[in-house]
Amino acid sequence: MMDFLPNADELRIQGLARSYARGPLAERAAAHDAGAFPTASVLGLAGFGLMGIKSPVALGGLGGTNVAYVLAIREVAQVCASTAVTMAVTNMVGDMLLQFGTAAQQERWLRPLLTGAFTAGAFALTEPSAGSDAASLGTKAVLSDDGNTYALTGTKMWITSGDVAGVILVMAKTDADAGARGISAFLVDPASAGFSVGRHEQKMGLKGSSTVSLTFDGVKVPVEDRLGPEGIGFRIAMTALDGGRCGIGAQALGIAQASLDAVLASMAARKRDDRALGTDQAAAFRIADMATRMEAAWLMVLRASALKDAGQRMSREAAMAKVFATEAAGFVTKTAMGLASAADLRTDSPIGRAYRDARVARIYEGTSEVQRIVIARELVRAS
Numbered sequence: 001m002m003d004f005l006p007n008a009d010e011l012r013i014q015g016l017a018r019s020y021a022r023g024p025l026a027e028r029a030a031a032h033d034a035g036a037f038p039t040a041s042v043l044g045l046a047g048f049g050l051m052g053i054k055s056p057v058a059l060g061g062l063g064g065t066n067v068a069y070v071l072a073i074r075e076v077a078q079v080c081a082s083t084a085v086t087m088a089v090t091n092m093v094g095d096m097l098l099q100f101g102t103a104a105q106q107e108r109w110l111r112p113l114l115t116g117a118f119t120a121g122a123f124a125l126t127e128p129s130a131g132s133d134a135a136s137l138g139t140k141a142v143l144s145d146d147g148n149t150y151a152l153t154g155t156k157m158w159i160t161s162g163d164v165a166g167v168i169l170v171m172a173k174t175d176a177d178a179g180a181r182g183i184s185a186f187l188v189d190p191a192s193a194g195f196s197v198g199r200h201e202q203k204m205g206l207k208g209s210s211t212v213s214l215t216f217d218g219v220k221v222p223v224e225d226r227l228g229p230e231g232i233g234f235r236i237a238m239t240a241l242d243g244g245r246c247g248i249g250a251q252a253l254g255i256a257q258a259s260l261d262a263v264l265a266s267m268a269a270r271k272r273d274d275r276a277l278g279t280d281q282a283a284a285f286r287i288a289d290m291a292t293r294m295e296a297a298w299l300m301v302l303r304a305s306a307l308k309d310a311g312q313r314m315s316r317e318a319a320m321a322k323v324f325a326t327e328a329a330g331f332v333t334k335t336a337m338g339l340a341s342a343a344d345l346r347t348d349s350p351i352g353r354a355y356r357d358a359r360v361a362r363i364y365e366g367t368s369e370v371q372r373i374v375i376a377r378e379l380v381r382a383s
Helices: 010-031 039-047 066-079 081-100 103-115 231-277 278-309 316-340 350-362 369-380
Strands: 120-124 139-142 148-158 163-175 182-186 195-200 213-224
Touching: 010 039, 010 066, 010 081, 039 081, 066 231, 066 278, 081 120, 081 148, 081 163, 081 231, 081 316, 081 350, 103 163, 103 316, 120 148, 139 163, 139 369, 148 182, 163 213, 163 231, 182 231, 213 231, 231 278, 231 316, 231 350, 278 316, 278 369, 316 350, 316 369
Parallel strands: 120 163
Antiparallel strands: 139 148, 148 213, 163 182, 195 213
16 A cells, blocks of 8 residues: 655654745745845754754754655745755755764764754765766875875866855765776865865856855865765765755755745736636646646655655656656746736746746756656666
């Protein structure tokens, strides 16, 4: 028997996220959309344990499930997608520390992420010439002769929260001839010598989320700050992205819900004109299509998340959930723009903001095209 209903603890975590999002976060959302980084907002989320939903309560998390995580992300994204993406990446870094880190690493890096002592965590994989093909990255990590430190050299780009993070999870090559098996993962202190932050990207949407390039010029990383053994960095990255794709699907659907809510709120005022023009049924059908695509996408996100909670392989399901949910959000926000009134077409309106914020969901953490490659590859593997 399949149960699509969240359990009591998952509903409790969703309630925490909803209460915070519709209270303090809602008051700041316009400022974040104008470009203000959500420092106070993510600190508030940390106060409820929402920056580490799956991490243990003893470390400052909530000890929740992947289903609880996507429920919470959707609630936050519905109010402020910029805060949601900062929350999502920090949770991703925390999850990798929890899954692959030592007790000492968790105490040093994970606890501050969860409690808010660190503003955020950053995940540094993408490079100027290594985006969709992550295995081709060029950042190198060279072990010192005494075996005590690595020297990291290279450039990363499009890094969320890279300038405000307390810890950066960096993927670098320790064996240039081993392909994906030559990639290792490192926990980098941004206060390290040789580390620098590049320009802030001027994005169309998610304006409150900081996105920067990072340069590592011989940054010294102690061996004890390598996450897991050498050579499993690509596995760590793909594990992070599988879970992250569920989160992006949930984020996209939160954004879509905000635009649908705005359309529904405006329909009462337009009802008489729509009837006079004979367009009321056309509008109703479009709204029905918006809601139906969102519902189908949400079930896919929940299924992929539940499979992860069950410890089952879910790369295919996560890719399906991300591509379908993010493209559904694109359809919903575009349709909402077509149904919007003149006042709703401002960039600072809920519909305008949702339209801008939704687009990037089809790009980051694997483009829609990459998701389709993953889906097909998984199907062939299983055949």
